[in-house]
Amino acid sequence: MVEKQVEKKRGFQELPPNEKTQICRNIRYYVRLDKKSDETTPVTWSPDNPFGIFSGGYTKNRRMRGRETNPGYNELHGVDFRGVTRGLMQRFPGETISVLDIGCGAGIFGMELQMEMNSDGKQNVKARGTNIRVEKSAIPTDVMIGENLKYNDNSFHLVVTTYAATKYTGRLDLVLEEMYRVTKPGGEVHFQGESEIMSKEAIQKAMHEFEQKHNIKIQEKQDGLEAYWFKKP
Structure with a gap:
């Protein structure tokens, strides 16, 4: 997990200080820690998921609202x-x-x-x-x-x-x-x-x-x- 910015030599831009990003090879997940976002896409949860901790939805650029993700799955x-x-x-x-x-x-x-x-x-x-x-x-x-x-x-x-x-x-x-x-x-x-x-x-x-x-x-x-x-x- 990289906070605030990632290495520019890898071609990624600096991120606002209220966000964190996890780089997973060619896939990047953004997590807004303040749970505020625009252009969200609603998420529908099944009845057997009682938690819904990411029910705030996704933005069009794949920015996830909700809690910070756990690291892993890089490879x-x-x-x-x-x-x-x-x-x-x-x-x-x-x-x-x-x-x-x-x-x-x-x-x-x-x-x-x-x-x-x-x-x-x-x-x-x-x-x-x-x-x-x-x-x-x-x-x-x-x-x-x-x-x-x-x-x-x-x-x-x-x-x-x-x-x-x-x-x-x-x-x-x-x-x-x-x-x-x-x-x-x-x-x-x-x-x-x-x-x-x-x-x-x-x-x-x-x-x-x-x-x-x-x-x-x-x-x-x-x-x-x-x-x-x-x-x-």
Whole structure:
């Protein structure tokens, strides 16, 4: 999170002092801390979202009214998840695409994806999240850890996590197994393989053993990003 301004050498302009910006590769989120904005677009929330902490809406230039967002998703936001979701909609015609965001924080990712993909009046996407503690979230959220997800097998079309589920675990193997288990056959998992506990060698070993066990290939999104994805057979 960068306050007041960002590096001009990266091509971004100085921001007014009452705003903060989070740079996510080629995507920028603006959050107005005073909750005042113009040209807002109303946001419609589902009945199962009791919090509505961003119900102030969006401006046309994607300035979000409401609380400050949580940091994260820098690498994963390099992925066009709208494109990923459209691909899943083609793969699963007639189904509402269920999305799980492990370690969702305030639920920004799931909220944004729903707003983008449900804009035609249909519920094309339904997002859910997990956190390790009770937090207000813009999407329905359950308290649990990534190593032990309390969902049935084959529950979600798309499972996404930043380092929230991997950074502080010494058991990436369990996180991978749980993400795989709750993903529907034909669905996708996108994650960051970053940890403050496991070495890079241990992370690579866990991913290699997972590939061998399930006869799949974990794809790296881009060299150096430590961001990966795989499709469940």
